[in-house]
Amino acid sequence: MTTAKRDTYTPETLLTVAVRVFNERGYDGTSMEHLSKAAGISKSSIYHHVAGKEELLRRAVSRALDGLFGILEEPGATRGRAIARVEYVTRRTVEVLVGELPYVTLLLRVRGNTNTERWALERRREFDQRVSELLKAAVADGDLRADVDIRLATRLLFGMVNSLVEWYRPQPGGPSEWEQLADTVVQLAFEGMRASR
């Protein structure tokens, strides 16, 4: 039997619990019952805060998407040479992934069975497209190699960056750790692993 505790949740703190459960069980595999048990409050208390689990999903992926799209509006992404902008966006994407890890993890696992999931997939494609255009501009400037298919390169770049959510676990007491991680990602993606000859 679940002992319901007094409901002191805000939509924000309830979201933290929901995202953890979604990531553990998958969004499809999570019922309102699971959310109620994990939060320790009744289902009707949850409905007091949100219309249902899809609203929780929408709020969670919005947070991840706002973080990612926010990068594209920053001066580092909008001014200067395309190659510098691409590197800036790559570094900041690593920072957002690390800073919003559970939210971005959920975003990247979305499959597209509900309207919210399809919308999230569409927004992800938009983001990839925007970065793809930056890569194209850097190729046109002669800074990136012209012999690589840009669509493929964008996918591989994000494949590398997004894999963080599968294996990266924040270390206690390492606030600047993401910077070293971002350095390595940028180095590998743009300079490659080979020693200079």
Added chain:
Amino acid sequence: MTTAKRDTYTPETLLTVAVRVFNERGYDGTSMEHLSKAAGISKSSIYHHVAGKEELLRRAVSRALDGLFGILEEPGATRGRAIARVEYVTRRTVEVLVGELPYVTLLLRVRGNTNTERWALERRREFDQRVSELLKAAVADGDLRADVDIRLATRLLFGMVNSLVEWYRPQPGGPSEWEQLADTVVQLAFEGMRASR
């Protein structure tokens, strides 16, 4: 009501159906009922072929793991300079991913709730470790840059390669397509995206 068809499955063809369902619903979210419906045969007919869904999972991830570990025994992976062996293993990993796409997809989504899943995760770590050692040897030879953390580089390399299962869909009539894909992966991972200066 499901109309059961005559059971003409072999363990091999049944596996094809099971892997498709596991990838669609997740292994945890798949019941024997789901498998029975997808295969169009009764649950007891399935039990005639295998002991249960965990056996199907074990067979499926074994196929992926055998493909991957097989690479490490090939002459290209065991003879010659470490850098050439690393590039060979990377190319062949892309080939195995593309050739055994549903099996490797399942392997990469395994989370570790059953003995079979924990065993699969352990084997994946072993494979990564073997490649990591090759990378170390290539650094010692002076062919790969020494300023990159090898464990991190291995994860990013596999992050890039493994992302294939999320977005790669075989094109009809493109038998040599994987070669172009493998070329791009090797180029990006080892030479980077930057134009030579």
